[in-house]
Amino acid sequence: MDVHAPVEQIGSVKGEGAGVQMENLHSRNGSGDYVLSFEQRLGSLSKKRRQLIRPIQEHPREYVLLPIRDVARKLGTDPATVLRIVRGLGFSSFRDFKTYLHDLSIASATSLEGMRSHADADSRSHGLKALEQDIRNLHALRNTLDMKKVGALAKRIHEARRILVLGGDLAISLVHFLEYRLTGLGFAVSSAITPGHSTNAARHCRKNDLVFAISFRRGLRQTVEALQEARANGAYCVGITDTFISPIARFSDECFLVPVEAHLSNSYAAPMSFMNVLLTVCAHYRRARTLRILKKVDHEQRHGFRWYRE
Numbered sequence: 329m330d331v332h333a334p335v336e337q338i339g340s341v342k343g344e345g346a347g348v349q350m351e352n353l354h355s356r357n358g359s360g361d362y363v364l365s366f367e368q369r370l371g372s373l374s375k376k377r378r379q380l381i382r383p384i385q386e387h388p389r390e391y392v393l394l395p396i397r398d399v400a401r402k403l404g405t406d407p408a409t410v411l412r413i414v415r416g417l418g419f420s421s422f423r424d425f426k427t428y429l430h431d432l433s434i435a436s437a438t439s440l441e442g443m444r445s446h447a448d449a450d451s452r453s454h455g456l457k458a459l460e461q462d463i464r465n466l467h468a469l470r471n472t473l474d475m476k477k478v479g480a481l482a483k484r485i486h487e488a489r490r491i492l493v494l495g496g497d498l499a500i501s502l503v504h505f506l507e508y509r510l511t512g513l514g515f516a517v518s519s520a521i522t523p524g525h526s527t528n529a530a531r532h533c534r535k536n537d538l539v540f541a542i543s544f545r546r547g548l549r550q551t552v553e554a555l556q557e558a559r560a561n562g563a564y565c566v567g568i569t570d571t572f573i574s575p576i577a578r579f580s581d582e583c584f585l586v587p588v589e590a591h592l593s594n595s596y597a598a599p600m601s602f603m604n605v606l607l608t609v610c611a612h613y614r615r616a617r618t619l620r621i622l623k624k625v626d627h628e629q630r631h632g633f634r635w636y637r638e
Contacts, residue, residue: 366432466601491517514617539563542569543568
């Protein structure tokens with residue numbers, strides 16, 4: 329079992345797709361509840377047990393595939409103690425803990441680890457494997473995406489006073505894409521991709537505003553903190569990330585989980601596909617409005633000065 333392989337477990341939306349277990353671990357439903365971080369869970373343990381379990385938090389990949397006896401041996405204790413610690417962390421079973429640990433290992437993965445885990449083929453073979461991974465990511469998205477929730481989000485987009493898209497680093501490409509397409513559909517949308525801009529933009533969010541926060545793995549600090557600020561100010565916040573233990577998932581009103589598994593860094597094939605789905609549903613939600621806008625766009629696309637002519 330490769331910790332990079334089972335992307336189906338994380339390609340879910342609001343708890344859908346990984347079954348009842350995911351729903352129990354990540355119950356949103358507008359209640360504001362969220363999955364506790366590992367650090368918060370450690371607070372319920374004694375100092376001695378926190379020290380004992382700390383290596384798992386720091387190096388989850390070294391433990392995610394091990395049975396409980398091997399975990400206990402590696403930690404220098406016994407299985408019964410490990411099980412008591414697991415329950416003290418809030419998990420009903422060691423199996424639930426391993427599911428959480430799997431996502432923790434994905435969230436903490438680096439590009440270097442991805443390269444090291446795929447070293448048994450020539451470069452062309454690696455290229456084909458990368459393509460196959462993108463296809464698996466898209467299949468995971470197809471099998472888990474809840475279209476009713478996408479439709480509800482399209483309605484929110486149409487009703488929002490204004491829309492803010494947050495993201496940084498590699499996710500800037502996704503931020504610009506979503507902003508550009510929503511602007512083209514006639515919505516009042518802006519983006520923030522730097523720490524200062526994100527903080528200022530989130531500070532001015534209010535009720536009836538809609539905020540998209542896009543960040544994967546552990547979550548970019550500027551995006552997470554701006555998300556928290558916007559939500560505290562009354563905006564409805566939608567997260568786009570790849571794991572339910574991400575702070576983006578924990579602090580959003582609603583979160584869409586989209587796999588980004590790749591041999592090198594993250595792949596945005598599935599997130600781009602998700603955005604295309606959302607934009608398509610949004611365009612057809614009020615079809616007559618969209619057609620009126622596109623009639624104006626049509627003339628510019630046919631005759632506008634920015635297009636090259638022979």
